[in-house]
Amino acid sequence: MMKRWKNRPEGSNWGEFGDDDQLGRLNLITPNKVLEAIKEVKVGKVFSLSLPLDMPGGSVLNPARHPPKLTATTRTDGKQVYLHSFKDDHNTTDVACDDMVTMSLQYSTQWDALSHIGSHFDADGDGTAEKIFYNGYKPQEHFSHPAHTPDGSSHAHRLGIEHMAQHGVQGRAVMIDLRRHFGDVRKLVGGKEIQKIIEIDGIDIRPGDMVCLHTGFTDVVMSMGGKPDADRLAASCSVLDGFDPALRQWVTQSGLSALIADNYAVEHRPYDFQGDGCHALLPLHELCLFKLGIHLGELWYLSDLAQWLQKNNRHAFMLTAPPLYLPGAVGSPLNPIATV
Structure with missing residues (x-):
């Protein structure tokens, strides 16, 4: 097939897994990675990493997403x-x-599909930036907008969550416990802080690993009993600083296959950012979903697992986390399972 793009974004991996790839870095979760994960199972204890899917409650975190x-x-x-x-x-x-x-498929514990976030980029080399998604997939050819379908439905004909479901999401995962180092106060965490924690805690991150970030945010959410307080949440817990070049470099070079957090959006969302036409509102989303094909997990419940790992002086575990097999969806709820 003819390649869909002449130019690829700087720092992207478009085409490296094939011109028609729709999995991105999930390609790194190979049978050998599954075998690596099995070796991390020592006691057979299982943790559910999902919130109740009617949490956080209300629409404070995102006015477009509503409880089931x-x-x-x-x-x-x-x-x-x-x-x-x-x-x-x-x-x-x-x-x-x-x-x-x-329900909104990305209301609670969720995966973002690669069709969730694209960008304006001149992929065809005509001098004009157009809407484009990972590996050069185009809205006009590969997405159905509800305004243009007889029944008002939407559909991602490429990069939908079904590819993640078909591939299966089971492999070795590691926990980075930001809460243990920074507590429950709001803190922007950059690449230097991440690398320092990895060094202090002796965390072994291997290519193809899924990386989980424990911040404690979902504990705060659960304590509110389905009535989240926007101001309190905005002041709570660590969050990645997607604008930090060192952090983006770490994500690129670490070889991680998926990036997961127990907070909303994984990265800091600056609600007062008015934009300048040159930068993404969510630069880590742009890097992961648009450039590198790294699926993002949000609002997972990680506290019980993080406490057990700390108590047992461990950081790695087997993670089983397939999304719903729902063709054309741009995200999915799930009930991820960690086995230690």
């Missing part, structure tokens, strides 16, 4: 299948409940 709503399914005759007796229909003893959910 469970409702009963409805038959063609209008009857709701919830505590529904089949005695009248079939003279049986059965009583059934059947439901459905309406």
Whole structure:
């Protein structure tokens, strides 16, 4: 097939996993990485790393994302299948409940697909920057906008979350415990701080590892009981400084396959940033999703696992974290499982 781009963004890896690649650095999670992960299982203890999917509650973190709503399914005759007796229909003893959910796929514990964030970049070399996504996939060819579909649906025909699901997400993961070093105060963490923690804690990060960042943010969220306080959250816990060149260099050179945090967005989101037309609002998202093909995990619950790892003088574990197999979605909730 003809290559979709003439120019690739500086510092990107477009084409290095193939011109039609839709997995990005997940390609580094090979069968050997799975075998590495199995070697990290010593006691067989399992941790769920998901929040309840109705948390954080409300829409404070993102006004476009709303809590899930469970409702009963409805038959063609209008009857709701919830505590529904089949005695009248079939003279049986059965009583059934059947439901459905309406939710924002990135409301709670989630993966970002590579179709989640693109950029304006002159990939075709015509002198004009156009909308473009990882490995040169284009909105007009590879995405269906709801304004242009008969039923108002959206669909990422390339870079959807289904590729992550098909590949499977199971491998070696490591924990970087920012909370243990910086507490629960708001702190921007750059590359120097990350590398210092890695050195102090003796963390061994290998190419293809999934990296988890424990900040304690989801503990703060859970303490609010579904009614998050925006000001308190904005002042709580460590967050990566995506504007720091040393941090972006570390992400690029570390060889990590996925970057995961227990906070919102992984990186600091400057809500007062008005933009200058030259820089991304979320530079770490741009680097990971647009340039390097690194999936981002957000709002995971990591505290129990982090405490156990610290108590047992460990940092590595096996992580099993597939998204929902939902073709065309740009993100997905999940219930990640750590095995130690």
